[in-house]
Amino acid sequence: MRLTVVGSYAKALVMTVDRLPEAGETLLGREYRETYGGKGSDMAVQAARLGADVVYVGAVGDDAHGAEFRALMAAEGVDDSRVTVDPTAPTGVGFIVKDTAGRNLIVVDKGANDRLLPEVLDRSADALRGADVVLAQLEIPLGSALHALAAAREAGVTTVLNPAPAVDLRGADLSAVDVLTPNEHEARVALGLSPGDPAPVEELARRLLALGPRSVVVTRGEDGALVADPAGATPVATAAVDVVDSNGAGDSFNAALAVALGEGRDLRDAAAFAGVVAALCCEHWETVPSYRTRAEVEDFLATTRATTKERA
Template identity: 40%
Template structure:
């Protein structure tokens, strides 16, 4: 059985739907409000589980009602949440999301317990990684924690998939220890210090090759509705986006792609096929409201 470990963020998503986004100083009446599981780490864990992998999640919540709720919601996806710590000194992370009538969103994240994680808090993950095929990381937890996780995975001989999102400056020397770097156009430009993101798949392929020169064995650059490009050192190419029957809410679509990519690779799927699975999952994720709540069961091509 394929096993994926995810170390990362877990939030309560507070989502308001509205016809349009308010301008500065403007007050609008929203349509609905919901409280759901979120956070890039939790979303990616849920997506990997929906794709059939066994998943263990390592992170932290506060000792509050929100923490109890999201812990239970993540467990409902079949994710092992036993290593999820409860901290007394921080509230559970929250994401305040506004979704307009076209399905676009704005998101403001308050890290809470996610931002209070320390490298020592994940030391127990070394045992978990011993039975994993892949470790998934994102950047909604402190960088020192991610660096410690990369070191643990290297010692265990486990592939590391880093989704460098949200876009932050990440130590370049650590990129050499990555099996897969997943970024969007904006994040790719930030890593390379470019003034503007690549426009189109041809430019993105050039950027992917430059990113590989920094050390990661394989690179995926997601391009939204235009799909993604990949470079694994032996081949490079463009994979079109999956087909979405309708666009309801784009929240969590990127996380679905990362989780399904990780699950596909853990099952031993070839890289291009794994990227195609990820693109199909991203399209399915926009067809319903919510982040992890919108994820159906993903059928993988192997």
């Protein structure tokens, strides 16, 4: 299947701590390392490892981090011919602090990602209109993401918007979005609610549908996902794994969902497949190093089916 990812890249600067710091607190960390980051980049790599023919549309700076990104795309077999190299902005950078329980804090300077404007995206109209699925997220300007999805939707392409990082989507035109994929926190922010609002996930999904997307998939970590459309809502379970690091699981889920949709699965089955892929990446540290190949995912599914039959 042909997937076009419209998104971001950011060099990830990572450090490990025993616990996450409180506001105003200084902790000593260890194991500093630099790795690949950015939601668009993560999604492109995961989708390529699942067998998709991926085109990446994005922007980087004319610097060492940007060159490293281009090398990553080449190594993963992703078409990076639509990447804009901006000489006036740095490549995006993300600072990531992880604790030994697998939780994390992340701060991102978007850099050149903010230069991915509608007029830049129009240069890649053929990649948007010629895909089976176009997947976008919000480490690029919201208007740019929606512009790309509208161009794709006009050509009959399936569109997926992962509204992360979380933004208020009230007032945004989501009519070009086939599938909106927030987690529970992002769902509340998208609706203008406080993070602690007690509304159940089914209510969040119903209210998100009222904003205009054709369907909604709310991801819920180890609790799986809720798939909703105007006909109703269905919970979807995920795989049980030993979580080492949850960073990048949402990107893994979205990539796998897009791939499954492009292969013709219905939304519920696509979400179930995506849940397994995302769960498997949590068994290892970091994002790109943790992403599994299609063969690894299929082996896990085959083993799970065999175990289930033995127990029956």
